[in-house]
Amino acid sequence: MSTAAPQRSESSARGWTFLTNHAHVLLAVARDPTARLRDVADTIGITERAAQAIVSDLEAAGYLTRERVGRRNQYTVNRAGHFRHPAEAEQRIGDLLDLFTR
Numbered sequence: 001m002s003t004a005a006p007q008r009s010e011s012s013a014r015g016w017t018f019l020t021n022h023a024h025v026l027l028a029v030a031r032d033p034t035a036r037l038r039d040v041a042d043t044i045g046i047t048e049r050a051a052q053a054i055v056s057d058l059e060a061a062g063y064l065t066r067e068r069v070g071r072r073n074q075y076t077v078n079r080a081g082h083f084r085h086p087a088e089a090e091q092r093i094g095d096l097l098d099l100f101t102r
Contacts, residue, residue: 021046023096025054029064029075030097036072063093 019027021044028040041051055075058064061084065076079094 021050022054022057025051026058026063026077026093027097027100029055030077030101033075033077034069034072 024044025040028035028043037051037055038048041048044051046054055064055066059066061081063078063081065078067074067076077093077097079092079097081093082089083091083093083096
């Protein structure tokens with residue numbers, strides 16, 4: 001019997017990431033508050049409809065606000081908001097943004 005750890009194929013290693021699509025959308029909006037959701041979706045690799053749903057989730061949870069400026073939306077991230085999971089609930093969203101948007 002072999003005791004070697006099973007090797008994972010390159011494609012299965014790409015099956016997950018540390019950050020969720022919600023985190024990716026929040027980071028993209030923080031980097032460019034006037035970005036079109038089509039562009040955010042393309043950057044992340046999701047559909048525009050998925051990006052819209054995620055922005056709605058983030059808005060409903062108080063992580064960002066949307067304001068109409070002319071023909072475009074402008075987003076403001078609530079950096080003081082806290083993570084939802086109990087293990088990170090003491091951490092502010094702004095700390096994550098600082099880490100990834102420097």
